[in-house]
Amino acid sequence: MFPRLRRTLSAVLIALACLLAPCGTLAGWAAYGLADTGRYVAAMAPLADDPDVREAVADTLGTGFTGPAGPAGPAGLAGLAGLAGLADEVASGPVNSTVRLFVQDAARSFTRTEAFHEGWDTANRTVHAAVLRALRDDGAAGRAVTVDLAPVTERVRDRLAEDHVPFARRIPVRHTAVTVLPAHEADRLRKGYRVLDVAAFWLPLAAVVFAVTGIAVAACRRRAVTAAGIGTALGGALLALAVVVGRRLTLAELPGAVDGPAAGAVYDALTETLRTASWLLVALGLTVALTSWLTGRYGHRLHRRRAPARAAPDPAPTRPTRTRL
Template identity: 55%
Template structure:
């Protein structure tokens, strides 16, 4: 194999590896972070203490209760304010954390089932467990008519049918590629370095390409957040949705920055070792002795 062919083949292999690195990272995140029930539950459990999420749950639960409670026009505003404060106070209790975990796990199971079948229907989060806990708390505090509050299925839409179709296609692709893409990325990168004529330069190119791909992934996560929030309905809390998005993508962002730093370190290390090798070769070359001047013969 000629040197020109080896250089071209190495460049192609390294370029493919660098292109697949961010996609493989995304696929691993979807498969092993979002697709795993235990990891998902551990990741989203702290959301029960997020102020924006608690406020969104309080507002939705209050709306559900007020739709079922019959009060006069003059009393509706103070009653709503009182119920809202009661629900907001409840969101700071351990009982709410229990209700949140149950409702969140139910929503996760519903989303996973929806992504893995072909039914086109919205995925919703049922707030009935929260309403039930609030009713018990208000009854315990001897609030008038609290025992008459009906526990209805107050639902928050998690995924709309139109969004579900797009998510399903992407999820299937990422779920399948979650294992093979990272393996292919490593194989291509190693092959590209081994085939290269100058392996140090190939390592530098691989490191810089990996860092560039990781940087693009970090930018894509930020752009995805903005687009996600921009596409939400006006009645959905953008602050709560942003908190949920940030929580779910924490690991993905961390891995992208880790790859960025690792790629730069590998590239810098290869450049430094090449510089050191040049200096050693230069110092190993013996300095030529100065030429002796010819001796003049006197007559």
């Protein structure tokens, strides 16, 4: 009865450890990856060279310049393009097709410059820092998250001036509050952030404790180690599958105005670390399981080969016989 209880308890603890391992990895990625401004900006920086992202940014800028919202439209990226002076002239009157095409071509050309790269990094850093401050501030409940993109405009203007772009110094820097997250979305994300912040520490720790305890109480520890390795590998594979499914669901729920390929590129950049961590779980689990299995199999064979040699008694020494004369 006691060995059966040990086997049951070990199986439950190892199963819990295998379930918590991918959950802890997900929480750690969200809390220590997405919530770190430096890592976020580093993950987003290569997207400035992505064709789909540049095309989406150029379309957004062109729409902001030539649309009815004017240069300070919902996207708030007129200054980021470094063409705010042209946007003022365009927005002041009716826009014909020739001017619209000119602005869109100018926006596409701008996305290939170093000024766009600097503006892209600065904008991502500014927005991410503002969102992170709002999520960590309990007193910000009920308030929308807004940012002032004037520093971004100023950085782009200075870069364009360094590149000797005509009239770059005449680009105005406007202090305009741009809404990044509405109040209800910010409140919902704030609650989720607090949960992730706690789970990112306790879930991995609980997974390790459950796994070690389950192996320690097991009637056969080698089989328990093998089961823990296989379960960890399955958890990593499920996490990798969840990333793929999450990508499809995220892109399917986007509004029609959002560019799908660009959003997919952003999703892939943000989840690259999570995908790597999930495959590391698979590799770690399979390595542990295979090592435990090989050790048990060949260890038993070696033990059986050595057993007869240890069991065989040493032959008794023969005494010389004496011959009587």
